[in-house]
Amino acid sequence: MTDKALSIDHVLKDRGKTRVLDDITLFLDPGQRVALLGHNGAGKSTLIKSILGLTPIHGGAIRIGDATPGSAQARRETAYLPEAVSFHPALTGREQLTLFAQLSGAKADVPGLLERVGLSDALDRRIGAYSKGMRQRLGLAQVLLGQPKVALLDEPTSGLDPISRQDLYAIIDELAGQGTAVLIASHALTEVEARTDRIAIMRKGRMVADDTLTNLSALAGLPIRLKVRASANPDVLAAELGGSRINGASVELLCTPEDKMEALRQIAGLGDAVADVEMTPPKLEDLYRHYAQEDLQ
């Protein structure tokens, strides 16, 4: 027995001579939301298909609870949203979702689910007439069927407008609230930042980072950016603080998280010479660039 919802343990996968998954290890607790980031071709979709048992792995082990990928139990307990999903254009949203409900064996309130994702108006319209965002919503509705142990969402925000994205993350929170572990493969860094418990970054089939955003920032040692606006002469300020002038009135300096308070004290000590201070901690984008692009180091 394991208390992990999803265990990925030293997984290897080769495609021809290329190693597409190289010693991947990742664990998800029930109710945890983890973002899986990486460039195209980093192996995110391959990892998701391995978890679903749709493609074989050549080393290591994957478990959904205690079940092996592709087993009947694993398929009952896993929900999946493929990237840019599409359905048979001749069916209506209601018919398509009814099919999925019957296949999953779960008792489902199909109109209720479609209303939950904002498709109640399009219930009996053909999917062929749906927009890309509507198809994505329909895909999301089938994720909510049953009470999955693990939900795997591959680029769930692609094709969604900003308001739909808000809805999407509300639904993800709801899933996590009922105990589902959610793995979100995504490019939309800024949204993932606020909405996930942990961040895993893949590069060329390897897992290069797997931690909370705060820990990752500390680990990467990325500088905090301080922008100091001078009330009089910025050159004097720049000389005093050791930063660089960035425009007519401001000085920018970079400092490590440990030196941050020291720098602030120094700035405060300058008194009237400083008109304003702006502090920017490293963003996920900077972190992502740091981890995903530190090529061949």
Next chain:
Amino acid sequence: MTRFLAITRTEMLILRRNRWLLVATLIMVLFALALTFAGSAPTGTLGVDMLTVSVASMTTLSVYLAPLLALMIAFDAIAGDVDRGSLSLLLSYPAGRGEILLGKFTAHLAALAFAMTIGFGTAGAVAAFFGGAGPESLMALARLILTSILLGAVFLALGYLLSALAKGATAAAGMSAGLWLVFVVLYDLGLLGAVVMDKGGTFTQSVFPWVMVANPADAFRLWNIAATEGVAIASGMTGAAQALPVWAAPVSLLIWPVIGFALARVAFWRVEP
């Protein structure tokens, strides 16, 4: 086991929604009626009733149409889902690949059976009304309908096989057209050529009938011809039928759907969406 029925129900819905069922039934009715009226001329000279002649004509029609209609539904069955990206989603559900294939097969076969029964049934009724029918010719009509459905089953299964092997729905459609051409046209042409070359030697005597009955389309023709004397006379094809034991054609036509489905199942197993 109710999962494959869920797939069946959805596939039926699609066939009705995209008008395949309507069009296929219409094609069957029109062609069967046209052949029945066009082929009614030799009734008097051959001394058989009009329904018998009609069944003989419709047998020839079915050899071409049943495989064509079957392939027209089957080619999209797997490759289409791969193209849409919905196969990976479908396979993430508890339904097994065998259940998915069986569900589609059941729906498609039911649709074919509907089109065949209505088409040949209508033409048969018209022929019987105008030119008379006997117990024997009614049997021949029933046999034609049943064997046509079997022939359709063969090509549904082979269509799934191609759909699983092809890289996309377009490629699957092309391969299906090739398959149809080989089984329905080229195979017979090849055999004809061989018989002409052989000039009535051992090949024609003992090998040819078996090679012929190995093709499901020919097995279908032979079964219908051998079973009814009147149909055999009307179609002018008795030689090959008499050279074979009675069971040969039925066994071939019954075994082909099983082989085809097993091959499709194996090919589907190897599909990585």
